[in-house]
């Protein structure tokens with residue numbers, strides 16, 4: 678079904694340790710093919726992107742064709758098809774963030790870094806290198822404009838604070854996100870997204886010292902509690918959909 682078995686380059690990149698992790702992923706699902714999404718994150722934790730060798734590796738592990746794996750890789754923007762930087766900087770340019778300054782932040786960072794969408798400032802994968810990307814709504818509109826570094830949030834940004842942030846990344850610093858886990862790097866986060874959290878490795882500590890939610894996010898619920906607002910009850914005569922019907 679696949680030509681991956683004949684590809685020695687694939688086995689040079691993905692050694693026994695990666696194969697063992699791939700087997701662990703497969704064992705978590707009733708059907709092997711369901712492990713494809715985390716396995717693509719595993720591939721990115723090794724290479725920083727999904728190369729053709731990575732596609733072949735997944736195809737071989739899951740008994741899929743390379744075309745099937747490529748179809749998934751090219752559908753989701755979270756899978757990068759060219760080498761990423763040490764860090765991935767995602768600027769939300771969706772409607773609310775754009776109106777509140779997200780477009781200006783993206784334009785400033787693009788000019789400052791000399792990089793456009795999914796382009797890398799610096800040598801890809803080397804310390805301090807940064808891939809810049811436009812992002813759709815990052816689900817933090819109450820804190821707009823926002824950006825993420827390796828999927829960690831930096832809220833209420835301006836072009837100036839965004840430039841300070843990328844400059845500190847290029848100096849090798851890891852500024853604390855507005856909330857959530859400490860900042861690591863793109864490959865480390867990809868291993869976490871694959872579902873692996875090596876407890877003995879400092880880079881993978883997931884202790885969350887910062888706030889996990891923002892005051893703005895909770896404001897509506899607080900107001901409702903203070904004023905004893907409740908949601909209207911569901912009408913009892915609403916028919917439930919027949920999930921068996923075609």
Ligand code: FES
Nearest residue numbers: 769774814815817
């Ligand atoms: S529009 Fe930017 S987080 Fe929703």
